């Protein structure tokens with residue numbers, strides 16, 4: 331503790347700090363020194379920092395404020411919204427899909443037809459380094475969290491994970507339920523789940539309390555709800571439209587989904603916590619968080635089930651195939667198998683029954699020890 335601090339709050343206002351909290355923003359553009367000072371202020375005095383950001387915004391200094399907004403946008407939908415507004419004010423398209431396309435183009439991941447390149451190039455000047463960094467960093471975080479990917483056939487990006495908009499809208503327009511248990515995607519998921527989690531695996535009786543991560547349109551969900559009609563079924567689905575529709579059509583309880591925790595589910599309370607066809611798309615940091623949470627909410631004797639493409643199951647050759655596949659391109663960052671083993675070391679790993687739809691090496695069923 332410094333001398334000043336130990337003197338306690340009765341001392342006169344801390345003038346030195348107050349001065350340090352006022353940064354001359356000038357008339358713009360911000361010099362790199364000022365930008366550095368502002369970024370430092372964000373760490374030391376959040377209130378003062380926010381006030382500076384507000385000043386820049388109120389003076390319509392969008393180019394100056396953009397790199398600052400980018401620091402918080404990945405973690406805050408509110409700031410993300412202002413970030414997109416700032417982009418629009420600067421004439422950069424606020425359409426994240428278009429920006430995503432640009433990111434991929436700029437990072438050399440894709441080639442674009444000259445006409446598309448020209449039309450996008452006209453809309454945005456990514457030459458300026460601070461803007462470029464801000465845009466790339468934010469978009470990357472956005473893509474990581476939402477699963478934006480490049481769709482080769484249409485030469486565009488698509489936010490697959492927000493497909494609830496289309497699926498749900500189609501259902502609403504047609505007046506029919508979204509769930510069509512007879513369609514192939516349901517039959518495939520359902521058959522897989524029936525085999526991988528047969529009735530006999532629930533040795534304490536049918537699961538009454540269930541938690542699913544990413545129920546989406548309910549392909550796997552139906553296998554559990556139809557067979558066991560659990561008393562409680564919590565769904566953590568990041569796509570809000572799908573989450574809502576599953577409440578309406580299947581009566582699941584959709585809890586607010588932050589993409590990495592099972593907040594709202596009590597410790598040791600679930601007979602079954604599972605996720606199918608989801609972890610392929612979840613980045614490692616969030617995945618490890620989900621594992622921790624599955625371990626937390628599973629009751630002693632309960633089951634954890636998920637599937638995953640671990641690094642061992644990939645090769646440059648396989649990824650080469652995936653690069654051309656719009657869907658599989660969403661595999662962002664596989665984790666090594668040893669992480670799963672390490673995290674579930676205290677659990678019993680159950681064998682994967684034969685005849686499942688997916689590669690058994692990527693299937694994981696664990697039972698939490700009772701004692």
Ligand SMILES: C[S@@+](CC[C@H](N)C(=O)[O-])C[C@H]1O[C@@H](n2cnc3c(N)ncnc32)[C@H](O)[C@@H]1O
Pocket residue numbers: 477491492519543544545546547548549550551566567568569572587588589590605606607608611612616
């Ligand atoms: C391929 S679908 C899952 C299919 C479904 N579970 C089944 O077996 O038929 C992937 C779903 O995971 C959701 N998702 C992606 N990342 C997520 C995350 N971090 N947390 C929760 N849901 C997520 C997506 O919105 C999407 O609905």
